[in-house]
Every structure is written in C-alpha cells, then in structure tokens.
Amino acid sequence: MDLYSLTLREAGELLAKKQVSSLELTSATLEHIHRTDASIRAFVTVSDETALAQARQADERRRRGEMVTPLTGIPFAVKDCISTKGVRTTCSSRILENYLPPYNATVIARLAEAGAVLIGKHNMDEFGMGSSCENSAFFNTHNPWDLERVPGGSSGGSAAAVAARMGTFALGEDTGGSIRMPAGFCNVTGLKTTYGRVSRYGLIALVSSFDSIGPMAQDAYDCASVLQVIAGKDPHDATSLSAPVPDYLKDITQPVKGFRVGIPKEYFQAGMEAGVESSIREAIRKLGELGMEIQEVSLPHTKYGLPVYYLILFAEASANLARFDGTRFGLSVSEGAENVIDLYLQTRREGFGAEVRRRIMLGAYVLSAGYYDAYYLKAQKVRTLLRQDFENAFEKVDVLVAPTCPTTAFKLGEKTADPLAMYLSDIYVVATNPAGVPALSVPCGFSNGMPVGMQLIGKHLSEDLLLRLGHAYQSVTDWHKMRPGMIQ
C-alpha cells in the first residue's frame, strides 16, 4: 500500500488505530517526493529534517495519550506565500529567494497545534500573479497528467503536489481562482473560502481585499477536516470573521435532496472547450439525480468580473509589494547604489519578474491622481454590482454550478506571449473573489485526456453546504479518485 496515496481520512484512521506511524507515513511521502518531483517540480522547498522531527513529535503525542486531532501526524505542504517560521518562504520570487520568516502564519500555527506535519513549500506564480505557474521566477511546475502542460495557477505547485500524491493535503490561496483553476486542471478538490473565514495573518498579501487561504486535497471530506482546523477569527487579522465555525464534518454525509442549483447562463456562452462543457453538463445531470433542483439563473455583470478583479488587484498589489525594498529582508542590490533610491530601483528591477512589474506599474497608474475615479473607484462600484448579482441569485438557489475554466490545461508556453490572453482564462473564477463568496472545485470528468473541474459557488459562509454537496457528488462519482498515469 502506498501510504503517501492515502486520503487524509484513510491515513487518519490508520494512525488512530496505530497501524501506521506518522514517521512511516511522512517518510514514505518524502521518499515519494524525492522520486517524483524532479519531473513535476511542485516544490520550492522540501524540509525533510523538520518534517521528520514533527512526525516523531506527533507519534510521541499519540503515544502519550495526549489530545490528538484528525490531522495529527498528517504530512502537508503549503503554497510558498504562507509564512513558515524558519522555513524559506519565497512567493516564487527572486526578491524573497532566501527569506526566512521569523514567525508563523496563523494557519500554520493552527495546523502545528493540531499536530499536522509540514513537509515543504509549493511553487507558484510569482506573488500569485499568474494562472499557469509559468510566472515563477525559479522554474515551471508541470501538470502530472501531462508534463508538457501547465498545472494552472497560481497555486499550481499545490495542485500538482496533491494530484501526484506528494503530501496528503495542501494549503493553497485563491485571490481570483488560484485554488480552483489549478484544482480543476490537476483533478484535485480545492476550496476557496469565504473572504475572512480563514486568517490572512502571515499570508504574503497580493490583493488584501480578495486573498483567501483554502485547503486542497483528494476530496471534499478531506478539505472539510482541514478547514475545521484553520477557520475562525484571528485577533491578528482585523478582516477575519467572528462568525462561529460550524462542525464541517457533522452534516457532510447528509443527503442533498431538495437543494436548488443555479446554472448561470453567462458562464455557458460560446468559448468553452466541447469536452469541458459536456463534462459539466453531465455533472449537473448527476446533481439532478441526487435530488437537487436545477434552474437557470443570471449573473448579468459577469463580463465585468475580469476588469473589476484586475483593476483592484493592480492597485492593491502595487501597495502590498512596496515593502520589498532591499532594506529589511530579501534581495538587496546595493552595488553601485549611490543612494537609497538606487537601492530600491535596482533591487526591485532585479527581484521582480516581468508580470509583477507590469502589474505594479499598472497599479500606480490606476491610482494616480486624476485616474483614481475612472479606474479604482469605478471598479469598486461595479464590484458592488457583482456582489448584488450573487446575492440576487442566492435568493433563488442555494448553490451555483459552473466550470472552473473554459478549457482544460493548456501547454506550457502557449499563453505566455500575451498577458491579456492569460488574464482571460480566469473568466469563470474571477468574479467570486470581489464578491467574497466561497467556491469548491471538484473533479467532474475529462476532456482530451485532461481533467475538468466544476465549481460549486455558495453564498457567504456556506462552506458547510458546499462541502456537503461536494461530498455527495463524490459519493456517486469516481473522478476524484483517478490518478495521473505517472502515479499509478
């Protein structure tokens, strides 16, 4: 039995019965990574020593009869934008290539307290800016289903890792589809949480108004177990929600008959790959079989999701990235610098990749005196209309179903020439973040041999419902159990 392939639930049961130790599980995972990742390149950092030490601690904790959780002893890794104390955190950028955070993000602290075992950091698009992982300053991550294709982005490394069973679960981060789109491309389950449901303290910010950390795993049940640990108010994050955290596993196996599904008609207009559309329609049919009521709804402002998303992204990212200046951490290019401004100019030019530079320049532009009203403020107003679209829809239905991407994973290099073309691939996932609503991406089929992902979008704080629906769907389908050929 390949220990590393177990779901969180399965591994947890074996650990609880003491049929396997965390050390065994973690070692097996690490060995698998070292064999497999050379061709996939999902990891920026694999921290074997600390992982094994944590695994031993988890075993010790269990041995002593101390309190354990479903996550105790389970190996996991996180997208490299989440601060891990003492473990290199790079955002896949040269400017942070050797940065060692002196503190843990709240989510890491919570997972550590639960006894989970951190094994490494995942590759991503630099500072989350990208939809294919091709903007990493270090190397491309390859889709385990077809190594010539992208895993999606920006949580590409996390999706590829889970797909290739390199780590039982992952934490990704979704600002504009960055969990769901790669989850769809790689055949894994990923949850974009309600904005504020999970603390952002320690998450290296991209778009402060949209960033949402969420679990990525083999199925909805696993995602629920992880969410249980990381969700909840954090006094360090003023935007985190005080709403109590429900017991996500309590009702997850309940039937879903009678829930109303909305199909947003704007998401099904021309442009979808045929195989993607047929997979989604088949999945919708399955939901109908489960007793859910299907109806069409409209999200009239859908096409404005992209400009709203990007304009706000440009503005906030340009400010969030201002602190990377070569003075307190990270890359510092001081040779030939006659004054501190030279230090800034040189460091940031060398440290940031082209996509990052484009976006922060555009950010400065849209916030400039004279342009603020026309761009940033306009985008914030249309954002209100996007939110209202969702609110109106959720008065008629409980969940929306849509594809995560109009196509399956494209080839490496296919879209890199045209930044705008890359932005357009986000079209289905990009409206949820400005609205703050949660969405679960689940595997629902294949098209031309590549995975297709379906997203279930719910209203504010409806993670429990989404996970329940996802679990129900996964109880009558096997898509999520399929593994890439190289991992058989």
Next chain:
Amino acid sequence: MKTKESPKNDFTIDTEMVKHVAYLVRLGISEKEAQAFSPQLTEIINYFHLLNEVDTEAVKPASQISAIRSVMRTDQVRPSMPRPDFLMNVPHTEGNNVQVPLVFDEE
C-alpha cells in the same frame, strides 16, 4: 460624488508614462524596457475600459458596504519580536540598526 470623465478608449500608455509609473513604484527601467511595456500596458488598460459601459451613478463602492465594522484591540503591550529574529534577515546592519545607503531629501 461625481465621477470624473472616463478616459477615451484609444488611450495610450506611452513610454514616458511607463517611465513615470515605474518610478512611482521605484522600479528601475531602461528605455528599451519602457518601450516593450508600453503596448502591453496600453492593451490591458484599454480592455478594462469595458467598465465604462456600466452605469454606476447611484452605486456605492464595495469598500464601504462590507459588514464588518470597528475591529479594534485593547491598548496592551505585547511582547516584541526578539531583535536577532529581525536582524537575521536584514541585508546590512550597523550594530542594532538597519543600514541603508545615503538618504537625501525629506520624503
């Protein structure tokens, strides 16, 4: 609040503007780079003029309508970060200070 006249659809971000915004975010940039970025930035911004189609006269910006309000903390001193933890990542230090190259001008 009255919205300003939106820019025209064929608005170009020329090389001079690229250099200007690059400096605003302290990005060193060569003439060649500025020339290369210009059409890219122009294309992207022009696509976003799509938003001009939407009538937002009576709409409030989303930043003002979120539900959370008044999150504050009590005025209590909490332990600071050990100085070595901070200095460890600092590229250039002088004693316990962070060292930077010559600074002139106020702001």
Next chain:
Amino acid sequence: MSVYEPVIGLEIHAELLTHSKMFCGCSAAYAQAPEPNTFICPVCTALPGAMPVVNEKAVEHAILVGLALNCTINEMNQFARKNYFYPDLPKGYQISQYDLPLASNGFLDIPDESGGGVQRIRVRRAHLEEDTAKLSHEGDHALVDYNRAGVPLLEIVSEPDMHSVESVLAYATRVRAILRYLGVNSGDMEKGVLRFEANVSVRPTGSSELRTRTEIKNLNSFRALTRATAYEIQRQTQLYENGGEVIQVTLGWDDLRGITVSQRSKEEAHDYRYFPEPDLPPLEISRTRVEELRTRLPELPEAKSLRFLQEFGLTVKEAALLTSEKSLADYFERTVALSKSPAKTINNWISGEFLRYVNDLGLDLDGLPVPPENLAELVDLATGKVINDNSAKAVLKEMFQTGQSPKQIVEAKNLAQVSDEGYLEGIVTRVLADNPKEVASYLAGKETVFQWMMGQVARLTKGKADPQVTRQLLLQGLEKARKS
C-alpha cells in the same frame, strides 16, 4: 499697515500617549527603549504577511481631541493608504485617513491681535495615522531604528485663518495646552512628540484671494515656528514687491542661518495614490459613544479661561497665561481658595515672581517645594503688610530653596515689616540729618534723589521698612525742611 497680509494654516502632528503602538502591541514608549530596534514586531517592521489592528485607546484619545476642538466626530471613518517610498516608512505606505477622517469642521477661539477679543481659527480636520521610524544620517549612509515606527499620531489641520505670527503662536500654544489638558500628549516638543508644519502665503491686505503657498516642515519648537513663519512672510512679501512670483515648494527651516531652504529636489507634489485601507474595516463611532466621551472631557483651557475672566476679574491675557497649563490653572485656583487676598494679587504673584522661579529652576508644577497653601500664606502676609514686597520676594526665594512655609521663614529671619511710625520717624529724621546735600538737591528740584533717600531708609532697616509709611514720613520730613 502693510500692503500684504499673511495667510497661514498650521498642520500639527501630535503623538498620542498610549501604552502600545497604533496598529500592533509593541510598546509605544520608544524614548525609553534601551536599544534601537527593541520594540518591534512583524507589523511595525512591515515583514511580509503582517497585518494592522487598530488600538482602541488611540481612537478614544483622538475623539477627545476632536471634541475639544469643537469638531464633528464622523460616525463612519475609514483608514487609507498613503503611498510613498522613504526608508523610515517600512511598508512603503503610511496607514492614515483620507476621505473619511475621524473629526472635521471644528474651531478654536484664540485672543485676537489686540488681546481684547477673540478670533476664530477653523479646524478642517483631525485624523489618525502612524509615526515613522527614526532615521539618522551618518554621512554617506543612514541608520534606521523602528522603535518609533507605528506610534499613534494625530494630525490636526487648520484652515488658513491666521494672519499674523502672533496668532500662529497663540493657536499652536492653545492646541498644545489642550493636548496636555487631555493627557494625550506631553507637549514636550524637544522630544519630538509635537511637530508643526506651516503653510504660508501672502496676499494684498483686504483681498480674499489665496495665492501660492509654501510648506515649512519639521518645526519642532515655538521658536522655530515663529521665526520661520515670520521669515517666510517677509520673503514672500519682498518677492511680490519686487515683481517676483512665489513658487510652491516644501521648505525646511535653517535656524542657524535664520532662513527657509527649499527641500524637495523635485518640485512636483507627491502623488500619494490614496485608497481605502483594505486590511482595516471602517470604524463606526456611535453618537452614544461620542456623548459618553464628551462627559469625560475636563474643563478645557478656553472654558477655564472664560471662567477665570468672570470669576476672578482677570484680563483675557492674564487668564490665557494661567490656563496655558492645567496644572498652573489648578495651582492658581487652589491658592485663591486658600488665600484671603484678591485673585488679581495672587495672579500678579504667580505670573511674576512665582513662575520666574519655577522656570529658572526648571521645576515641574506637580510636586513643587512650594505648595499652594504656602503661596497663599505668603501673599496674605504681603497684602496684610506684615512684610513688605521686597521682603516677600526674598521669602519666596527661600521658600523655593528650602520648602519651608513663609511664616517659618519670616520668623527665622525676622523679616516682619516695620510699620511702626514712631520707629520709622526716627530713621527718616536720621537720614535727612545725615545727608544735607541730598536734601538741598531735592528741594532744588532734583526729584530722583527721593528714591535714593528711600533706599537709605531701607538700608538702615535692613529692608524691613514699610515703603508706604516711609514715603509718607520722608515727604513730610522734606516738606518740613523746605519750610525751615
């Protein structure tokens, strides 16, 4: 009257006295930090992933100041990012307030030019922000200490309603007094906790136009504030008189050379690219909360001043001086309560000799060696003519030095005034007899000699002679001499 009149607005940056910083739990007592970079954390050093959380005490202090400045406290206020690059600003932006400040549309009434009436200086707004790190220039490089980064700051912006250096000083003094009254700022400008920026322009007297203004930054004392403002008014006036133009620049004040100097190498204004701070939800301040805080306001300088005018019959200027420090006003009132002498007399003592000693000796009004009951006793001794004024001054000096009560000192040094006419008559007679030349001189019309003769009586009585009685007797004596 000058052809041009000054038009001045003042921006005041006041650190707020809280235990912890504005957006994190690090200690705000940076002046007491043992070493650079001690009171630091991921938030105030702007490490990646750090996030701000508002200090509720800073908000409370700010509301109190806003109320004291007669502002509207805005029910909904929002923080904003003010974006610029400088080594003392670790995030590359300062969290401040822009569109929706905490307080707006207030005013302060200060004595007007003649000192008789009041003029109203409008306060445009007061908003919360965070202080920067400390930057020290060391020749070819600089050092940064983040102990101060993130300390709460209140920025108070006035309208350009001041038209003289005197009113600038009066406004600044009054604001400082208010901050001290509220206990939210020590007012210690030398320590940098209170900083001024003056926006100066001039215009033809009587017109209402607003011409180009310059901004003088980092004025950290009343002296620098007044000198710099005066200089800049003059400079601009001369420019216009010579047909020149005033350019909008940011200036610094060179106290050594006594001139303003252009600071920014680029003359364009900063593009701060403000937008609402997404990491901080809006602050909602209810009417109830505002009213609750209003009840906590102490009697402020203006109200106290007015009351002193009415209750104690003081002039506007006298009241203004006494109320410039709450501790001084309290001292005065206590002394009045304990004394039988008129308030005016007590005021004369306090604003004169008493304050002179306090300032010369660099003393704090809290915990003085001369408590109010002692001063009250001294003033009563003087008005009761038990001792004369000169003796009283000497006693006061002794009181400051030893902390003893005036009665103790008067007895010990036998300073009780001599008013005994019989005794004094003898002295006067002796002085007149011993100095015939001076008597003749006086009778011939040289009146200044009289003072000299008063001095002689004082000398012979070791300063204890009652001056009024002496004067009377001396005059009588001299008249007698004239007739003979």
